[in-house]
Amino acid sequence: MKLTDSNVIRFHLQVLYGISIKSLEKKRERLMISGSKIFGVPLENLPRCYIPEFGLVPCFLVDACSFLLERGGTVGLFRKPGCLARIKTLRAKLNRGESCLSTALPYDVATLIKQFCRELPEPLFPSELHAAMLKAQSLPNLQDRMAALQLLSCLLPARNASCLHYMFDYLAKVSQRCSENLMTSSNLAIVFAPCLLPPPNTTEMSEGRLELRVLVLRTFIENPHLFGVIPKTVIDSMEYLMNFHFVKDVGSKSRSKKRHSFKGMRSVKTVPLIQGGSKLRPPEQSHGSTSGDRPTLRRSLGLDCFPNILLFRTYMPSADQSFRPAAALLDDVIAAEKKLNKMPQDGLKRFTRGVDGSPAGKLKLMLWRRRSSL
Numbered sequence: 001m002k003l004t005d006s007n008v009i010r011f012h013l014q015v016l017y018g019i020s021i022k023s024l025e026k027k028r029e030r031l032m033i034s035g036s037k038i039f040g041v042p043l044e045n046l047p048r049c050y051i052p053e054f055g056l057v058p059c060f061l062v063d064a065c066s067f068l069l070e071r072g073g074t075v076g077l078f079r080k081p082g083c084l085a086r087i088k089t090l091r092a093k094l095n096r097g098e099s100c101l102s103t104a105l106p107y108d109v110a111t112l113i114k115q116f117c118r119e120l121p122e123p124l125f126p127s128e129l130h131a132a133m134l135k136a137q138s139l140p141n142l143q144d145r146m147a148a149l150q151l152l153s154c155l156l157p158a159r160n161a162s163c164l165h166y167m168f169d170y171l172a173k174v175s176q177r178c179s180e181n182l183m184t185s186s187n188l189a190i191v192f193a194p195c196l197l198p199p200p201n202t203t204e205m206s207e208g209r210l211e212l213r214v215l216v217l218r219t220f221i222e223n224p225h226l227f228g229v230i231p232k233t234v235i236d237s238m239e240y241l242m243n244f245h246f247v248k249d250v251g252s253k254s255r256s257k258k259r260h261s262f263k264g265m266r267s268v269k270t271v272p273l274i275q276g277g278s279k280l281r282p283p284e285q286s287h288g289s290t291s292g293d294r295p296t297l298r299r300s301l302g303l304d305c306f307p308n309i310l311l312f313r314t315y316m317p318s319a320d321q322s323f324r325p326a327a328a329l330l331d332d333v334i335a336a337e338k339k340l341n342k343m344p345q346d347g348l349k350r351f352t353r354g355v356d357g358s359p360a361g362k363l364k365l366m367l368w369r370r371r372s373s374l
Contacts, residue, residue: 005230009151012234017148019135021155022128036097040119043159054169055162060094063101064113065170071106072173073180078191082108091115117167117195124160124167125197130204133197134212137219149219150226151234161228164196168224175221189217 013019038046038060048056068077086108093100094112101109117124125133129152136148156164171192175185197213199205220227 013151019132021132024128037095042121054166057166064109067101072177074106077181078110080107082111114195124164133216137212137216153227154230165227168220171221172224185218185221189214
């Protein structure tokens with residue numbers, strides 16, 4: 001298993017929140033279809049324009065949202081339907097490549113945006129992520145819900161992430177004028193749930209499951225700045241693992257097991273995911289297991305010396321406490337192990353004296369046991 005941003009994100013989701021992700025199915029490459037058709041066409045076949053903050057976004061979506069942004073005070077925008085006859089005419093003109101939005105009515109354009117999202121061959125939120133998102137939304141702690149959903153948004157394909165990020169940013173601006181248009185973030189989430197998070201079957205049509213889908217969209221509408229942004233804590237953990245070198249045991253020359261190490265990676269910034277993938281640089285090379293077997297997740301991430309998964313959780317943020325990266329705990333492991341390696345065996349008892357139930361105490365005890373077994 002390669003040490004990539006996607007794998008580290010999946011690891012964090014599994015360890016911290018118990019959320020396992022189905023692997024996104026690799027879609028077969030489609031031939032680029034020439035023409036100007038807008039509706040029912042895959043994202044990669046649509047004309048798109050580059051917006052630095054978001055990436056490549058379909059031109060129709062940019063034009064339609066820009067048109068409606070100037071009319072954001074329209075009462076019931078996206079909730080009230082437009083005229084079917086006018087909408088049919090607008091669709092025909094847009095599919096012929098004609099510019100016709102400037103003379104259209106706001107309700108008609110708003111309906112076209114919903115139809116555009118609903119008629120995409122594949123939902124903007126891939127079906128493989130739906131169960132994980134609903135589970136994330138069901139977490140009891142608000143901070144955990146936010147963090148888990150943010151991590152899940154980082155797993156979206158680049159073209160989907162760019163489009164959704166632009167949409168949520170626009171819908172957030174619409175909700176800010178709810179005193180005029182009466183469209184709060186909750187109302188907008190209800191309207192767009194069938195378009196962005198459509199239930200795949202009748203079992204998902206229950207009231208509770210539909211409410212969770214609405215709450216997921218509401219979270220993103222109210223926090224568009226977090227969408228597709230890899231949290232700094234995850235980047236810190238990844239950078240640490242990429243630069244991590246296991247300490248060799250002094251006095252254990254007879255040991256045949258080789259330690260694993262990872263090549264260094266330059267520091268990266270926390271940035272939104274745009275078209276073209278994450279800004280995280282892939283690792284240059286990682287050394288595999290000497291046994292030839294496929295390494296486990298923990299071993300492939302350099303965590304085979306990790307003392308206890310509960311200690312990992314200890315350093316996660318609480319409501320009134322800033323986050324200490326999990327990599328800091330591994331720093332304690334390395335510092336303690338260096339100290340142990342310089343000690344004679346008769347000094348180990350003095351080193352472990354006063355061990356308590358704190359994380360530092362547990363580290364001492366774990367390292368003492370490990371050294372004694374050599």
